Amino acid sequence: ETGVTQTPRHLVMGMTNKKSLKCEQHLGHNAMYWYKQSAKKPLELMFVYNFKEQTENNSVPSRFSPECPNSSHLFLHLHTLQPEDSALYLCASSQDYSPDEQFFGPGTRLTVL
């Protein structure tokens, strides 16, 4: 439960707001991920950071801006979002950027009004 933490757990924002999601992992992992999970859709990989370097950006709109100041922390900065961006945003980490077990945080449930 405490391996990967995310704050806030719930967020409601208007389309003109700016907010940030925070993720912290206490597992000593080198890779961190942002996923979006919408109802009836599979988990969508958004960004990957490996040793603080962004290695993947899955054609995510620029209104989502990731930041990885160190290998333990990951942020997702949000601005001028759309209602269709409402979803569960999950952070995950893994030992390395390899197809091994990923540990997920509890997620931030985002609602855009």
Next chain:
Amino acid sequence: RKEVEQDPGPFNVPEGATVAFNCTYSNSASQSFFWYRQDCRKEPKLLMSVYSSGNEDGRFTAQLNRASQYISLLIRDSKLSDSATYLCAVNGDYGGATNKLIFGTGTLLAVQP
């Protein structure tokens, strides 16, 4: 064809029943396969990795069929606590990123008393 496909269910089974889920994948070059469990409004957690020779963990058995490109999860003697969504995840050379995990939409299992 979707990269990773699962029957969304729901699978409604009585306690004690045996239930099996399949997950098909489109890329024959995929090398790593996983089953995750996601409880309602919670994050996904790794249930088991799927090895070529198949693997068993208590009441759970995972198998890989490379020829037909699917993985399966068998749950024996279902418990009420097994009720959850089961996600399969597959890696492979999707768009050149071999370490990327692609998730299915998940199969919902509801075990009835």
